[in-house]
Amino acid sequence: MYPEYCVAQRQQPYPLHKITQSYNPVIQNEPRARQPNENPKDYMITAYTSINHVIDISPTTSIYRLDPFAKYLCCWTNTVGLEEVSAIQERTKWKHPNLVSFIFFEEQSDQFSQNRQLKIFYEYLPLDIKQLIDKRSRTQEYVPEEEIWKMISGLCEAFVFLQKRGITHSALTLESVYFDEEYLLYRIQDVSPFRARAPQLFENQYKSPESGGNLRVNRFKQDVFGLGIIILSLCLLKNSDYIFENGAISLIHLNDSFEQLKQLYPGRIDIILKKMLIIDFNLRPDWLELQLFLTNVKDMQIHNFDLGLTNKSSILNSSFQLYQQQQQQVQKTFDQLTLSQENREITNNNNNTKFTSSINNNNSTLNKTSNTDSVDQKLINLNKRIQETLSKSLNKNIR
Known part of the structure; x- marks a missing residue:
């Protein structure tokens, strides 16, 4: 997830008590009582008493813990423009179970400067899909079919949430899709506020066939393809780089992957991934269309249905x-x-x-x-x- 992990670690963690920025939640002297039916995660990120530094991952990235809970945040320090500040502020209000939440940010620069240095705090998820594949492939412990279904449906809802706001992800990699072991959810983070300053850092790992052409492509459909390959990699417990030869898709390798997939997950998973990985982007669904398709196949009954696991x-x-x-x-x-x-x-x-x-x-x-x-x-x-x-x-x- 972070290539510079454990570069440095402070011997004496320092608390950031009583942050007073208007975008930050109020920190209590003691945790407030949890409200009936309140989500545990939402409770922890609003009822903590202090934020304690744990470790520096890189010169600009650190991990903090919300005391007295075992809840961790990642802090990224960067210089952003006024529009980005507004976008980040908006995202601190979003709540979706399959989106990594921006919690708050702390300004480090003068409020009248054109560019502002911010310490942006968001949820820390240490386990990404690449690590999950490596972990399970050692014992060939394939992910159960029902869990793959929850991954597809949950992430689709998150992408629909973004598409309705006109936002594409366009930075999908095996390391940018996370598995939240605490809540058993697959989650993504909206990185669009930072794309303008470093576009080279934000592109899909697995590019759809129409990428790079002169066509006016639908970026939502490109994300559907990119996520489809990532899910296929998790299903087969192996990196899907072999499907691409010199940047182009090998239909032979792709069909071989579908054959393996059909042996492991015959039925709706096989059907859904083939839908997401349609070569012709005119026929490939965007997130809204895929959500409708998922609704139609959700209760689909397959005769002699075999999970393969x-x-x-x-x-x-x-x-x-x-x-x-x-x-x-x-x-x-x-x-x-x-x-x-x-x-x-x-x-x-x-x-x-x-x-x-x-x-x-x-x-x-x-x-x-x-x-x-x-x-x-x-x-x-x-x-x-x-x-x-x-x-x-x-x-x-x-x-």
């Missing part, structure tokens, strides 16, 4: 249990047959020692033996059919 092992376990039950039944029948055969052999031996047995009794014994052979053959044939059926079933489920 836990369901597959459940199917295999069920098949093996069925196999064991049928094997036990065959063994039980075989044991009964063996016991019956042993009894018959004893009877035949007794009959052989008794020459006084009648021909009718001998014929009866021969008939019983013939019937028994017939029963044996039926059981053998039944067992073969069971084995063949189970073998086909297991092979199908394993694929």
Whole structure:
């Protein structure tokens, strides 16, 4: 997330008590009582008693903790213009569960200067998608289908929130989409106020096919494509750079990725990502159109729906249990047959020692033996059919 992490750390953390800027929340001497149904995060960022410095990440970036809570903020110090100040002030009022919140800012320069140096405080989220992929790929622990669905739907709502205000992200990377482990949410941060001063720092990691052309493109659709590749990377637990060759998309590699995706997430995830990654931008949805599409597929029922993660092992376990039950039944029948055969052999031996047995009794014994052979053959044939059926079933489920 931050390449210069742990560059320096102050030995004595210093508190910033009683910040009085008008854009900052009021700091109490002691935490206020939490209101009924108040979101825990909203409570912590408005009820703290002090802000304590924790560590410097770079010369312009630091981490702070809101005491007495275990809530961390990132502080970025930068020089911005008057329009940017107004934009940042507006964003401190936004509240969306899938947006990283700007909490407040503190001015460091003279209020009458044209450019102002601000210390901007926003929520600190240490785990990004790149780190999450690295973490899960070590054990091949794929993300559950329902969690991927929540990621898509939650982030789509955040982007719809921005699109309705005419704001594109245009800086989507594996390191700019975060997983909030505390609230189990995937979140993004609106960086548009800072784009004007450093446009080279704000571009999508995975560019759509129409990027860089002379066409008047829809940047919302470019963001849809960029996020689609990021989600695909998380689904497959690997970086998707291989899909791009010399900056151009390889349709062969993209289709190979879709094949892998279909094996892991058949159904709505597969359908949604293919929608987000349509090559023709005229057919690709923007966020508002994608939200409508998600509403239509939300309750979509897929016959024989297989998550490819836990369901597959459940199917295999069920098949093996069925196999064991049928094997036990065959063994039980075989044991009964063996016991019956042993009894018959004893009877035949007794009959052989008794020459006084009648021909009718001998014929009866021969008939019983013939019937028994017939029963044996039926059981053998039944067992073969069971084995063949189970073998086909297991092979199908394993694929």
